[in-house]
Amino acid sequence: MNRLAAAILIAFSSTSAVLAQAPAAAIQAPAFNLEADVKRVMKEFDVPGIAIAVVKDGKVLAAQGFGVRKLGDPTPVDGKTLFEIASNSKAFTAAGLAMLVDQGKLSWDDPVIKHLPDFRMYDPYVTAEMTVRDLLTHRSGLGLGAGDLMWWPTTTFSTDEIIHNLRYIKPATSFRNSYAYDNLLYIVAGKIIAMKSGKPWGETMREWILTPVGMNTTTTSLEEHANNGNVSAPHSKINGKAAVVKPMPVANAIGAVGINTNAEDIARWMNVLLDEGRVGKDASGKEVRLWSEKQAREMWTAQTPMKIGQPRPPLAATKPNFFAYGLGFQLRDYQGKLVAMHGGALQGFYSRVLLVPEAKLGIAIFTNAESGPSLNALQYRLMDQYLGVAPTDWIGRIADVDKEMHAKELERVKKESATRAAHSKPSLPLAAYEGQYQDAWYGVATIRKVDKKQVMSFSRTPDLTGELEHFQHDTFIVRWKERNFNADAYVTFSLDHDGSIERMRMKPISTETDFSYDFQDLLFTPVKEEKKEK
Numbered sequence: 001m002n003r004l005a006a007a008i009l010i011a012f013s014s015t016s017a018v019l020a021q022a023p024a025a026a027i028q029a030p031a032f033n034l035e036a037d038v039k040r041v042m043k044e045f046d047v048p049g050i051a052i053a054v055v056k057d058g059k060v061l062a063a064q065g066f067g068v069r070k071l072g073d074p075t076p077v078d079g080k081t082l083f084e085i086a087s088n089s090k091a092f093t094a095a096g097l098a099m100l101v102d103q104g105k106l107s108w109d110d111p112v113i114k115h116l117p118d119f120r121m122y123d124p125y126v127t128a129e130m131t132v133r134d135l136l137t138h139r140s141g142l143g144l145g146a147g148d149l150m151w152w153p154t155t156t157f158s159t160d161e162i163i164h165n166l167r168y169i170k171p172a173t174s175f176r177n178s179y180a181y182d183n184l185l186y187i188v189a190g191k192i193i194a195m196k197s198g199k200p201w202g203e204t205m206r207e208w209i210l211t212p213v214g215m216n217t218t219t220t221s222l223e224e225h226a227n228n229g230n231v232s233a234p235h236s237k238i239n240g241k242a243a244v245v246k247p248m249p250v251a252n253a254i255g256a257v258g259i260n261t262n263a264e265d266i267a268r269w270m271n272v273l274l275d276e277g278r279v280g281k282d283a284s285g286k287e288v289r290l291w292s293e294k295q296a297r298e299m300w301t302a303q304t305p306m307k308i309g310q311p312r313p314p315l316a317a318t319k320p321n322f323f324a325y326g327l328g329f330q331l332r333d334y335q336g337k338l339v340a341m342h343g344g345a346l347q348g349f350y351s352r353v354l355l356v357p358e359a360k361l362g363i364a365i366f367t368n369a370e371s372g373p374s375l376n377a378l379q380y381r382l383m384d385q386y387l388g389v390a391p392t393d394w395i396g397r398i399a400d401v402d403k404e405m406h407a408k409e410l411e412r413v414k415k416e417s418a419t420r421a422a423h424s425k426p427s428l429p430l431a432a433y434e435g436q437y438q439d440a441w442y443g444v445a446t447i448r449k450v451d452k453k454q455v456m457s458f459s460r461t462p463d464l465t466g467e468l469e470h471f472q473h474d475t476f477i478v479r480w481k482e483r484n485f486n487a488d489a490y491v492t493f494s495l496d497h498d499g500s501i502e503r504m505r506m507k508p509i510s511t512e513t514d515f516s517y518d519f520q521d522l523l524f525t526p527v528k529e530e531k532k533e534k
Helices: 034-045 086-102 124-129 159-168 184-197 201-213 222-227 263-274 293-299 313-318 372-387 394-418
Strands: 049-056 059-070 073-076 235-238 241-244 278-281 287-289 323-325 330-334 337-346 349-356 361-367 435-439 443-450 453-458 461-472 475-480 489-495 501-508
Touching: 034 049, 034 059, 034 372, 034 394, 049 263, 049 372, 059 263, 086 184, 086 201, 086 293, 086 337, 086 349, 159 184, 184 201, 201 263, 263 349, 263 361, 313 394, 337 372, 349 372, 361 372, 372 394
Parallel strands: none
Antiparallel strands: 049 059, 049 361, 059 073, 235 241, 278 287, 323 330, 330 337, 337 349, 349 361, 435 443, 443 453, 453 461, 461 475, 475 489, 489 501
16 A cells, blocks of 8 residues: 555544445445445354445545444444454555655666665575565465465564575475465565665554555554554454454564554545545645556556456356456456455454546455455445446355355365274374474474373464374374464374484365465474484
8 A cells, every 4th residue: 555645634424424425326226235235244254343435536435334343342343443454555565665666766676685685585596586576466486375474373583584584485386487475575575665764664654655645543563552442353263153362463574464444544545546646735736646657557557467267157247357466456357447456364354455446436345354255245245336237146145155165165174084094093102203393484393292182382473382183194183272273284294214204294174274374385304302412
């Protein structure tokens, strides 16, 4: 996202109600009732609270909340309630770099090592060729979410340690070969912004973007919430039901996921994006811009093609004709119009921001739950409404497809368990699997006996601790103590010729596990005890 401009502040009511009238054609659509639709979504997808912002033609049509901030507490969500918007922060980082380009302090096609001389990727060629543009376009060769376990869930890694450890992560494809979403290179981008501004990323975002735009209640860290009582609590599914969970601080991943905001502030941001960085006029009447028209076009120009999937028949109309990633935005079409959009996901929060430049339309949806289908349902419901498209029951259709897919995944996992070699035994005594295991980029995981149970713990991630249970042969399942992770994983040991453990691999059990639990990218080898000197 980009800079702030104090020059224009939009007056919002304290309850974030509708602030301007939508076009007559949109209002008169008989099936449309925002409150009813949102409440239906909350019930259908088990979402405690939602905030919605809609802007059109420079006006704020809606900036309001629905439901509650926290289950068990009747305090409602309103337009000022803060949500963690996770990867929707990437647009702010892209805008920060665009401003540096306008200032002549860097070029999009500068090698990263020109600005961060110690930057290294696994492949020396990629290190030399990686540009500032490449940091934002998900074409580095890294696999999906590679290295995310260094910041997700909350870890003790510093930002600099994360950037340093990039050199140990093996690529999944060749450089610039294909799209694979990553977070770590946006952390690198945030570091460049901090170095060029001489201030931390959060301070820079506030000075360059948040304050000029008037996003005065938006924060760049959870610590800033201490004096603000209007903050949504995170909720995750535990045994299939939404429950309050603790927040997940990610101070080491700013640049990728650092912004926390609300419906009122995001409405201001969307209007600035739709106006190509303009924030009004100064006292002399001169136009004030955060970034140039040229950089606005650059951010919304396709950089990396993305594969187009085939949706289920009920959702056929959602299939785009083109799909690509720009700089901090996904780009696609809907109903013949360009859509620049992004999603965000952190523990307990999902969000989506989408902009239709031709229609001067912006829509933001924040939820305090982990439900992608709820965002999809509201996204298409609201786009159809404000683009004048004949209404479709997206809520019902998406709910049906979601239930079908979830049921199939449960059946797959059940079948996998039923067909295992249930009577097989580990090759070694359980005590032989205990000890420390080292991965090149993550570090150490430990297996030890605790109260007659084998317990795995990740040294840099306090909450990644769970009991091991035997699955089959030399494969176990780790069931994490924090059940809201929904990320239980297979743990498989391979033996060397002498019967000792050569390596340990992991992978999530469910395809529904968030990709940031990139267990499959780890390659653990036993840490050998140093021989004692005689």
